[in-house]
Amino acid sequence: MPFYRGRRLRRSPALRTLVRETALHRENLIMPYFVVDTPDVDFRSPISAMPGQNQLSLQELEKQIGRAAEHGLHGCLLFGIPAAKDEMGSEGYAEHGIIQRACRMIKENWPDLLVITDVCLCEYTSHGHCGVIENNDVANDPTLELLSRMALSHVRAGADIVAPSDMMDGRVGAIREALDAHGFTQTPILSYSIKYASSFYGPFREAAESAPKFGDRKTYQMDPPNWREAIREADADVAEGADMLMVKPAGPYLDVLLRIRETFALPLCAYQVSGEYSMLMAAIENGWLNKDAAILESLLGIRRAGADFILSYFTEYLLENKLVR
Numbered sequence: 354m355p356f357y358r359g360r361r362l363r364r365s366p367a368l369r370t371l372v373r374e375t376a377l378h379r380e381n382l383i384m385p386y387f388v389v390d391t392p393d394v395d396f397r398s399p400i401s402a403m404p405g406q407n408q409l410s411l412q413e414l415e416k417q418i419g420r421a422a423e424h425g426l427h428g429c430l431l432f433g434i435p436a437a438k439d440e441m442g443s444e445g446y447a448e449h450g451i452i453q454r455a456c457r458m459i460k461e462n463w464p465d466l467l468v469i470t471d472v473c474l475c476e477y478t479s480h481g482h483c484g485v486i487e488n489n490d491v492a493n494d495p496t497l498e499l500l501s502r503m504a505l506s507h508v509r510a511g512a513d514i515v516a517p518s519d520m521m522d523g524r525v526g527a528i529r530e531a532l533d534a535h536g537f538t539q540t541p542i543l544s545y546s547i548k549y550a551s552s553f554y555g556p557f558r559e560a561a562e563s564a565p566k567f568g569d570r571k572t573y574q575m576d577p578p579n580w581r582e583a584i585r586e587a588d589a590d591v592a593e594g595a596d597m598l599m600v601k602p603a604g605p606y607l608d609v610l611l612r613i614r615e616t617f618a619l620p621l622c623a624y625q626v627s628g629e630y631s632m633l634m635a636a637i638e639n640g641w642l643n644k645d646a647a648i649l650e651s652l653l654g655i656r657r658a659g660a661d662f663i664l665s666y667f668t669e670y671l672l673e674n675k676l677v678r
């Protein structure tokens with residue numbers, strides 16, 4: 354009985370690429386940016402927990418996206434750091450808020466670049482929670498109205514896709530209704546459907562200045578040991594009208610990604626979050642991992658598990674170094 358000679362198809366690069374099952378293209382990658390509302394037009398502040406990433410003024414964001422667009426950037430995800438925070442996160446849905454200005458700026462310069470906005474209050478509230486506080490708790494239903502206003506203001510400013518990340522129940526339905534009521538029936542919602550209460554968001558909270566001032570996010574974000582709960586969350590979002598689903602974080606939740614891929618027909622996104630980026634960068638900067646190979650392997654794993662596209666802080670690097678095309 355001849356045994357299986359798996360090595361036959363690995364003998365040369367040409368054979369390996371012939372039978373390769375998963376690819377990563379530039380269209381599969383979205384770059385997140387942190388834009389700060391500041392009068393200092395040259396503002397560019399390195400995020401210490403995320404080597405290579407910066408908080409940017411609107412003008413610096415314009416330069417940064419200009420460079421990335423030349424290298425083939427397909428889309429971006431925007432986070433805003435407002436000039437002032439309050440209890441209700443009102444800068445988040447202000448007509449001339451930082452994200453609203455950023456959307457207009459990008460669409461004026463690069464009309465074809467996909468602009469996705471993160472819809473969540475935590476960067477805008479003085480307490481750092483993703484919803485309004487009532488009786489020392491994050492109040493679900495009163496938050497929906499604010500999230501809807503925020504999504505609507507982003508779309509009016511030119512956002513192509515809105516991505517609610519707050520994890521309030523019913524927000525996809527509320528946002529859909531608000532968009533439709535104002536004639537934006539064609540704007541898709543990318544729901545952060547399956548978002549775990551993860552320690553891997555740690556570096557992001559420095560980047561977005563959004564750490565909660567009291568308590569944590571465990572009453573609204575998902576409990577990491579659960580996967581059936583992920584199916585329930587996705588079911589609810591599909592019923593409410595989500596156009597695309599997301600699993601976040603990505604790397605530590607590939608099993609969840611695969612199950613969602615197999616259970617739902619909607620396009621699926623995965624977020625390789627700040628902690629995943631920082632972990633890889635720390636090992637890379639120590640010389641413990643080969644940079645390009647490790648980055649590509651981490652992203653191909655996410656694609657193999659079922660993600661159609663990935664939000665990743667490595668996007669610009671991969672484009673600039675022609676590691677994806």
Ligand code: PBG
Nearest residue numbers: 473475518553554557626627628
């Ligand atoms: C806002 C939001 C967070 C992330 C994306 N949107 C932080 C959080 O929920 O605390 C995390 C992204 C990352 O870690 O890269 N709610």
